[in-house]
Amino acid sequence: xxxxxxxxxxxxxxxxxxxxxxxxxxxxxxxxxxxxxxxxxxxxxxxxxxxxxxxxxxxxxxxxxxxxxxxxxxxxxxxxxxxxxxxxxxxxxxxxxxxxxxxxxxxxxxxxxxxxxxxxxxxxxxxxxxxxxxxxxxxxxxxxxxxxxxxxxxxxxxxxxxxxxxxxxxxxxxxxxxxxxxxxxxxxxxxxxxxxxxxxxxxxxxxxxxxxxxxxxxxxxxxxxxxxxxxxx
Amino acid sequence: xxxxxxxxxxxxxxxxxxxxxxxxxxxxxxxxxxxxxxxxxxxxxxxxxxxxxxxxxxxxxxxxxxxxxxxxxxxxxxxxxxxxxxxxxxxxxxxxxxxxxxxxxxxxxxxxxxxxxxxxxxxxxxxxxxxxxxxxxxxxxxxxxxxxxxxxxxxxxxxxxxxxxxxxxxxxxxxxxxxxxxxxxxxxxxxxxxxxxxxxxxxxxxxxxxxxxxxxxxxxxxxxxxxxxxxxxx
Numbered sequence: 121x122x123x124x125x126x127x128x129x130x131x132x133x134x135x136x137x138x139x140x141x142x143x144x145x146x147x148x149x150x151x152x153x154x155x156x157x158x159x160x161x162x163x164x165x166x167x168x169x170x171x172x173x174x175x176x177x178x179x180x181x182x183x184x185x186x187x188x189x190x191x192x193x194x195x196x197x198x199x200x201x202x203x204x205x206x207x208x209x210x211x212x213x214x215x216x217x218x219x220x221x222x223x224x225x226x227x228x229x230x231x232x233x234x235x236x237x238x239x240x241x242x243x244x245x246x247x248x249x250x251x252x253x254x255x256x257x258x259x260x261x262x263x264x265x266x267x268x269x270x271x272x273x274x275x276x277x278x279x280x281x282x283x284x285x286x287x288x289x290x291x292x293x294x295x296x297x298x299x300x301x302x303x304x305x306x307x308x309x310x311x312x313x314x315x316x317x318x319x320x321x322x323x324x325x326x327x328x329x330x331x332x333x334x335x336x337x338x339x340x341x342x343x344x345x346x347x348x349x350x351x352x353x
Numbered sequence: 354x355x356x357x358x359x360x361x362x363x364x365x366x367x368x369x370x371x372x373x374x375x376x377x378x379x380x381x382x383x384x385x386x387x388x389x390x391x392x393x394x395x396x397x398x399x400x401x402x403x404x405x406x407x408x409x410x411x412x413x414x415x416x417x418x419x420x421x422x423x424x425x426x427x428x429x430x431x432x433x434x435x436x437x438x439x440x441x442x443x444x445x446x447x448x449x450x451x452x453x454x455x456x457x458x459x460x461x462x463x464x465x466x467x468x469x470x471x472x473x474x475x476x477x478x479x480x481x482x483x484x485x486x487x488x489x490x491x492x493x494x495x496x497x498x499x500x501x502x503x504x505x506x507x508x509x510x511x512x513x514x515x516x517x518x519x520x521x522x523x524x525x526x527x528x529x530x531x532x533x534x535x536x537x538x539x540x541x542x543x544x545x546x547x548x549x550x551x552x553x554x555x556x557x558x559x560x561x562x563x564x565x566x567x568x569x570x571x572x573x574x575x576x577x578x579x580x581x582x583x584x585x586x587x
Binding site for chain 1: 485487
């Protein structure tokens, strides 16, 4: 359960949220994505008090996109999957096809356009889900461990796409990750969530140099050792 | 026994020669039940989506009540429709008593709880991530509902077909509000009931074979849908 979360993410920032499993990262992201409601408190997105203005939530949701931890593909082709959010926004047909094919190329899935999305592997589905979110050109992009199921090569490609999107379109990224190295690479701001509380929030150089013996230090130290071990193996 | 065997042979003859009365009753049955199903589907698809996607107090109770009405006795629905549309009833002025139109209305009322409950179940069995994904990509409620129905299409079609099965096989309601009038409101089930009571076993058997064939087709289609749904899931 989240407690006393007070968080401000600047427009155009890349905010990476780290923390142990069960800390509440996905819950926080779902609240930001307007999929769940907070029990108390305020939530302002793009200048709109979304709790007190439920009639504006659709408008705000259409300016965001969310890639879930275990994304699901719709029962149609890969291209149709990408086209769905554009169709919902009444984008003209020809533009839908152009944008969809373009984004598939950016995530390295251009050869999968006509294939049934239900036949894709976990990693391929993840890339399609990312493309599906990016094609809408969101102002805010929420990603729940987007490279978790990807091999290092694909993960690198996705990171490049995300970094480019953030840079060129000034898209605000809010992303959870277990990969501290990724957090260091991509983050403008890092938040550490532990047991439902945001215990630290700041630039990477501040967060990754915590006080010794603090819970954050123990968590970061453990995670870095785990990642070193995985690299050796 | 030889009478029964003769009856079967005569029934087959009526079928093979497309006896006009047999064909008229068959097409009237199909017309009334298919129309009732279409009307029910037009009501249940949006209503089922709305109930599934909306959180409100008493939702579980409502779904339980809907499921309770799955096996509502047809004569009870027939009685209700009779009361409403009889001369003394609130809709008596419409003059619909003993017409195919009223039979359509009655069958639709009979089928709606079953179809609605099964559509809600079909949507509930969908991965919750589907709706979340739709909302998170900017779908409105209506758009998310359409997507959910598409994703659950095999189960939804199964619900509609099961509704049709209930409609085509019911006799109580059709008898009470249709009157079993020859050439006008006589359908397969009411004709079988009448002809059997008159002792015309051959005609009853012919109509019974047709009803059996329709049931068989329904079952084969349902079975095929289940197979397609299973292979789509894997």
